[in-house]
Amino acid sequence: MLPGPQNSRTANRLEAKLRPGNKLNDHGVRQAQTTMASWAGGFYRRPVRALIGLSCGAALLVLAHDSAPMGSTAKGAPGHKPSAGLAYFNDRVPDKPWSIHVLKVDRSHPGYELHSTLPGGRSIGLATLTEQIRSLPPGLGQPVAAINGDFWKNTKPYEGDPMGLQIAQGELVSGPDPDRxxxxVDARGQLQLGVVVPQFKVLWPDGxxxxxxxxxxRPSDSVVLYSSAxxxxxxxxxxxxxxLEQDGTNSWxxxxxxCKLSARVARVHEGGDAPIGTNQLVLSIGPAATAxxxxxxxxxVLTLCTxxxxxxxxxxxxxxxxxxxxxxxxPGTFKGLQTRHPRTAVGWNDHYLFFVExxxxxxxxxxxxxxxxLTDYLLKLGxxxxxxxxxxxxxxFWILGQVMNSPxxxxxxxxxxxxxxxxxxxxGNLSGSLPTARNR
Incomplete structure (x- = not known):
């Protein structure tokens, strides 16, 4: 069902149903006659006209592409999917008030991938969302939508260190937090959610x-592995x-x-802040851990296990x-005082992926x-x-070159x-783009 009760607010929650003859406006966004529908794949009611840049209610955009239509929606849902497999809307709930930005992605569409970013493209630190998107390798394809990511350490010298796991384009950048x-995206390309416990260890020559x-x-009594990230x-x-350098021709x-990596000690550096050269790793041993x-x-030769x-x-x-x-x-259970703040989340079911801000x-x-x-809203999205x-x-919340929300x-x-x-x-690239007027 749609988020919220079935009252006048539901008139602000729209899903596009493309009709023959719809034209692209000056911004390349398809303006469609619309009908109210469940975003989880539900029923249709009387048609309502979707407007671009509304001052209240929900603005809905359907992104156009030159490929053939995708066919029917999830089982039991009538209608027609946008050929790009994407839809965006800004859900306004005046009585709270709430302004919620939602991107819905058809998971059966083969043209999309999820990637995580790093500031500057490859190094841990801090950069705005738009800067990080610009740093993605062009060979990955066209960035379509993005949301902010993990929590991070906010003190120097490791400001910007993600609190949890990060893998970017296959590279392990940050280890998982066993408490979060x-x-x-697994080896089969399937989305997974859970708590991951690290078993990272080094095997010394003596066993x-x-x-x-x-x-x-790195605390004084601990050991930390550093990469060029x-x-x-x-x-x-x-x-x-x-x-550490590559040992022979083994995986590096x-x-x-x-994975397990075979690493050869190139040299021993005393005093901290060792340089990390090209194709090198550094295993740092705190003063209280050396004994x-x-x-x-x-x-x-050491063996590193990740x-x-x-x-x-x-x-x-x-x-x-x-x-x-x-x-x-x-739904999860949440302890302690619950207060309202700006929120970002990612959710999914068998049919759709959702970015929500x-x-x-x-x-x-x-x-x-x-x-x-937030949990209740996501449940009602399906x-x-x-x-x-x-x-x-x-x-x-960013789509096709524009920040859509109000930070x-x-x-x-x-x-x-x-x-x-x-x-x-x-x-191929999407032929549509979003209008410059945002729903504020």
Missing amino acids: ACLW RTTAFGLNEE IGPSTRTLRGRELI LPLRIG TVPAVQPGA DTTPTLTGAVTALGGGPKLIHQGQ VDGRQRSLSVGMTLPE CREALNLDGGASST SAGRLRPMCNALVLVRKPTS
Whole structure:
């Protein structure tokens, strides 16, 4: 069912049904006669005209593409899908007030992939959503839509370190947090949601093993592995650092999840902040941990293991967040005081993927949602799985070159990563674009 009760508010929730002869406006957006419908695939009622740039209610845009129509919607849902497999709307609920931005993606459409981003394209840090989208390799295809991603460390020298798991274009960038949920695209191309526990460890020449973290702040009594994703050096203070290179012709970089790497110690660096050279890793051992690990010399061979529970071998995209809002159709439970804030979430069912952003901290526009309110909204969209992402001033919703929402700080906030829907190069670019007027 549609979010909210079936009253006058439902007139603001529209799904496009293309009709022959519809024309593209000056912005390449198809203006369609519309009917009210359940976004989960429900019933149709009397037709209502969708308007672009409404000052209240819901603005709905159907993106056009030059391919053949996709056919019918989910089983039991009458009507006609937009050929691009996408639909966007801005849901306005005046009595709260709420302004909610929703992108709905047909999961059966073969032309789309999910990717996570990094500031500057390859290094942990902070950059705005639009900057991160621009840094995506052109060979991935056309960025179509994006939302902000994970929570992040906000203090130097590791400002921008994602709190949870991140895999970007197959490269393991940040390890999972065993106390927070994440999503990933598995080796079969299926979306998964759960809590992933790292089993990262180094096997020393004498047979002992030591657990390690990845691209994060290294406590004095811990061991952390650094790749070039952290930047040109480890940023550590004190300790012993092993500069690692590829051992022979064995599998090496980029670092991947669920793998074992054979690494040769090129040199030993004392004092911290070791440089990370091309095709190198650095294993950093804190001052209080040096007595607990074997002393190795240049030429020694170590085995690095990036296993997890559950196994994520072959995962090409992953992003942390939390908490789980919905899992296997069941809503999560939330402890403590629930307050309204800007929110961002990603949800899905067997048929559709949803990007959802709720503006907040703007009394005349939108006050934001609590986690239970966000969960309820996603359930009514039809989601069976959903993950909360970073919110507050980070909440940002982007489609085809435009930021569609109203960020609470009045500007784009730098963030650690993002989740981007990309149209594959073999599928061709979308011919539509969004109008410059936003629904504010």
